[in-house]
Amino acid sequence: xxxxxxxxxxxxxxxxxxxxxxxxxxxxxxxxxxxxxxxxxxxxxxxxxxxxxxxxxxxxxxxxxxxxxxxxxxxxxxxxxxxxxxxxxxxxxxxxxxxxxxxxxxxxxxxxxxxxxxxxxxxxxxxxxxxxxxxxxxxxxxxxxxxxxxxxxxxxxxxxxxxxxxxxxxxxxxxxxxxxxxxxxxxxxxxxxxxxxxxxxxxxxxxxxxx
Numbered sequence: 244x245x246x247x248x249x250x251x252x253x254x255x256x257x258x259x260x261x262x263x264x265x266x267x268x269x270x271x272x273x274x275x276x277x278x279x280x281x282x283x284x285x286x287x288x289x290x291x292x293x294x295x296x297x298x299x300x301x302x303x304x305x306x307x308x309x310x311x312x313x314x315x316x317x318x319x320x321x322x323x324x325x326x327x328x329x330x331x332x333x334x335x336x337x338x339x340x341x342x343x344x345x346x347x348x349x350x351x352x353x354x355x356x357x358x359x360x361x362x363x364x365x366x367x368x369x370x371x372x373x374x375x376x377x378x379x380x381x382x383x384x385x386x387x388x389x390x391x392x393x394x395x396x397x398x399x400x401x402x403x404x405x406x407x408x409x410x411x412x413x414x415x416x417x418x419x420x421x422x423x424x425x426x427x428x429x430x431x432x433x434x435x436x437x438x439x440x441x442x443x444x445x446x447x448x449x450x451x452x453x454x
Contacts, residue, residue, distance in 0.1 A: 245269040245446060246281030248308070250298045252288035252323055254430070261432035265439060267446045275307045283446060284311055287432075288323030289392070292347065293335030295327055305340055312342055312424055317450030319379075319442075320426030325419065326395060328426055334395050343421055345399035354412035361412045364394040371407040371417050371429065379425045379444045380406065380418070387437035389429035391417075396428060423450030 245267055247255055255271045262269045269285075270277060278284060286308065288295055299305040308328075311318060320328055327339045332347035339347070354361040368388040373380035396415040399405055406425065407418025417428045425445065431438035 244281050245283045245285060246278040247271045248278065248284060248286045248304060248324070249273040250288070250295065250302060250304055252290050252295050252298065254287045254289045254322070254432075257430075258285055258287050258321070258432045261439060261442055262446070265443050265446065267443075273302050273304065275304065278307065278311075281316075283317045283319070283448075283450075284308075285319045285321065285445075286324035286328075286426075287321035288327070290323055291334055292323065292327055292332035292337040292339065292395075295323055296337055296339060299327070299340075308340060309342060312422075315423045315450055317445065317448050318424045318426075319445045320419075320424070321432070322393060322428060322430060325397060325426035325428050328419075328424070329397060329399070332395060342424065343399060343404060343419060343426075344401060345397065345404075347395045348398050349395050350412070356410075356412045364392060365411050366392045369409050369411060369417075369429075371409050371427075373418060374406040374420065377406055377420055377425070378448055379420070379441060381444055383437050383440050389417075389427075389431065389434040389438060391429045393428060397426075 326347045328342040406420035409417035431441045
């Protein structure tokens with residue numbers, strides 16, 4: 244059973260539908276006991292970092308997320324769920340979970356590519372250059388594109404934790420891996436076949452074979 248963490252940050256049913264298409268049983272819940280019994284945890288989200296952290300603290304899920312990481316349960320962060328695993332976000336100047344050292348930064352206001360000004364938020368399809376040795380990203384074609392919607396991006400303190408890079412005016416971290424934790428800035432549940440491949444890989448992953 245895959246547990247999808249409900250901390251009132253939206254985007255949950257689309258993740259559940261994607262898992263259903265893969266015939267992976269799942270539950271959307273904020274009940275820590277039900278999430279304890281799940282084999283894997285998906286931590287998605289859209290919205291603002293400040294509100295997300297307030298919701299996590301109010302429900303005490305912040306402490307449970309840290310515990311699940313420490314216990315070795317396979318965890319996948321998506322979008323906002325990726326951003327709040329870091330120490331701090333520039334959005335609302337928010338102290339976050341501190342699971343992965345680093346911060347979340349806003350795209351520069353005057354972001355340009357080829358002389359043309361780029362829109363913020365970054366919204367649409369882009370390629371991700373994945374770390375080839377990680378099992379969660381196995382079998383994804385190099386030309387595959389994933390769907391992004393964000394104004395902020397992760398900046399890990401240790402770049403060896405970067406598992407994927409994307410170019411949008413600047414080269415930014417779009418995937419992170421540390422032990423039993425994988426987190427992506429894009430939305431695999433909205434990214435067609437490549438996204439489903441990633442989700443299927445995660446559901447089969449034991450969480451203990453990547454550094």
